[in-house]
Amino acid sequence: MTPDLLKTETFDLVVIGAGSAGLAAASAAADAGVERILILEKEDFPGGILLQCVHNGFGLHRYEQELxxxxxxxxxxxxxxxxRIDLRCGAMVLSITPDKEVRYSGEKYGYRAARAKSVVCATGADERTRGAIRIPGDRPAGVMTAGLAQHYMNLDGYTVGRRVFILGSGDIGLIMARRVTLEGGKVLGVAELMPYSNGLARNIAQCLNDFDIPLYLSHTVREIRGKKRLEQIVLSQVDENFAFVPGTDKTFDVDTLLLSVGLIPSNRLLTELGVRLHPKTGGPVVDETLQTSIPGIFSCGNSLHVHDLADFVSMEGENAGRCAALYIQEKLGAESGDSPVVRTEPGAGIGYLLPSVLHAERAEEFLLKFRVRKPYRDVALLLKLNGRLMKKIKKPYLLPAEMENLRLKKEELPEPSGTLTLEVADE
Ligand SMILES: Cc1cc2nc3c(=O)[nH]c(=O)nc-3n(C[C@H](O)[C@H](O)[C@H](O)COP(=O)(O)OP(=O)(O)OC[C@H]3O[C@@H](n4cnc5c(N)ncnc54)[C@H](O)[C@@H]3O)c2cc1C
Known part of the structure; x- marks a missing residue:
């Protein structure tokens, strides 16, 4: 179809993705006075990953209830x-043009375009697969990602296997260990490459310990065996350089291996548009308004960086929606590049630090988000501007599995430009 024949509608804001982030962004933009809002969702129902998470543990921060x-x-x-928000499901966004025309298709709509003043991208994250971690061995059925298994079990009503092993102790893996057990399967163990778990402490207690499922830290699957269906996995211990420790092989007879080895922000649309990506998060580079390197294009939720709690995703979505509203109303202030900026960089012990750019003249307060590289106890966080210490915060513990927030007031910044670093140091 030539662009001239494309059915094109005009909106103030188009939100891509109707998960926690997208729904919150659209809602907050409407509250801020934006009138013509369209949400496009590729699946047949809104809700995103929440729909397959039938366990409780959601909403404690946002609604003070366990949902x-x-x-x-x-x-x-x-x-x-x-x-008044137009929500269209079964509408897969295929591309965004530089002048903010969002092109999408779906059985109900055909191939269409929505022209917008601003776009919020809230497309979630994808699971890392066997290919990403290159486990050697056969290629039998029965090896799948934990999130896919969760979809099969909770939404489609299938059992994924009877004797199951789980690689990766992230929250999805832990939750699936409990789910498979409750459905009558036997989980022989969960293995984790790192010497610590990557899941929330409450999930280790409630999903492994309560069911006597062993957790093998500093272990990984070194071989997959099976002709048609998975028959065996070989588990080995690894040393501090992740090399296999000789003589530690253990063989497990299993029919299913679930992989919970990380999520990657899903940003194909923004990459093709030429938005600058963050080297550590896999999401776009954003400033304190969650605006990407292309003015008027905002990002939030798991497509910006992987979150552990839906509540924080919703809060970030609301922020993106409010800032998109200000952009549409031409009240957002100077665009990136026009005013002095503070650039943020992760220092010692910090995995990533967001947002990447702060406009000191534009906001009264900044919300910094970060994760540490490994677990710490009784340490201090040092916030430095251009190498000079600005703030020291004592922390009884810091865990890579838990995203941390740090509020910074404008008046705490001694200068409006330079490099802001955050590092972990001895108390
Ligand atoms: C297994 C699991 C367990 C969890 N447990 C908890 C818990 O106990 N408590 C808690 O608070 N949090 C939990 N979380 C975290 C939380 O649920 C997620 O971080 C959050 O819901 C992610 O929201 P999102 O909107 O960023 O992404 P998603 O929910 O993934 O939404 C993204 C949406 O974008 C759509 N989309 C993507 N690309 C396109 C496109 N091209 N066109 C149109 N639509 C598109 C997708 O279909 C999807 O609906 C869990 C997460 C998982 C995976």
Whole structure:
């Protein structure tokens, strides 16, 4: 179809993705006075990953209640239904043009375009697969990502296996260990490459310890065996350089291996548009308004950086929606490049630090988000501007599995430009 024949509609804001982030962004933009809002969601129902998370543990921060994923999604949707927002499901976004034309297709819509003043990209994250971690061996059925297994079990009603091993102790892996057990499967163990778990402490207690499922730290799967269906895995201990320790091989007879080896922000649309990506997070580079390197294009949720809690995703989505509203109303202030900026950089012990750019003249307060590289106890966080110490914060513990927030007031910044670093140091 030539662009001239393309059915094109005009909106103020187009939000891509109807997960926690996208729903919150659209809702907050409507509250801030944006009138013509369109949400495009490729699946047939809104809610994103929440729909397959039938366990509880959602909403404690946002609603002060413990909800399941679908209940949390319903809360967000009921807020949305009270507002005039056009939500289109079964609408897969294929591309965004530099002048903010969002092209999408779907059975109900054909191939269409939505022209917008601003776009919020909230496309979630993808799971890392066997190919990404290169486990040698056969290629039988029965090896799949933990999130896919969760979808099969919780949304499609299939059992994924009877004797299951899980590689990776991230939250999805831990939650699936419990889920498989509750459905009558036997989970022989969870292995983790690192000497510590990558999941939340509450999930280790509630999903492994309560069911006597062993956790093998500093272990990985070194071989997969099986002709048609998985028959065996070989597990080995690794040393501090992740090399196999000779003589530590253990063989497990299993029919299923679930991989919970990380999520990667899903940003194909922004990459093709030429948005600058962050080298550590896999999401785009953003400033304190969550605006990317292309003015008017905002990012939030797991497509910006991988979150552990949906509540924080929703709060970030609201921020993106409010800032997109200010952009549409031409109240956001100077665009990147026009005013002095502070650039942030992770220092010793910090995995990543967001946002990458702060406009000291534009905001009264900044919310910094970061993760540490490894677990720490009784340490201090040092915030430095251009090498000079600005702030020291004592921390009883820091864990890579838990995203940390740090609020910084404008008046705490001694200068409006330079490099802000955050590092972990002895107390
Ligand atoms: C297994 C698991 C367990 C979890 N447990 C908890 C918990 O106990 N408590 C808690 O608080 N949090 C939990 N979380 C975290 C939380 O649920 C997520 O971080 C959050 O919901 C992610 O929201 P999101 O909107 O960024 O992404 P998603 O929910 O992934 O939403 C992204 C949406 O974008 C859509 N999309 C993507 N590309 C396109 C496109 N091209 N066109 C149109 N639509 C598109 C997708 O279909 C999807 O609906 C869990 C997460 C997982 C995976």
């Amino acid at each position: 399941t994923g679908p209940e949390y999604a319903e809360r967000a949707l009921s807020e949305l239904r009270r507002k």
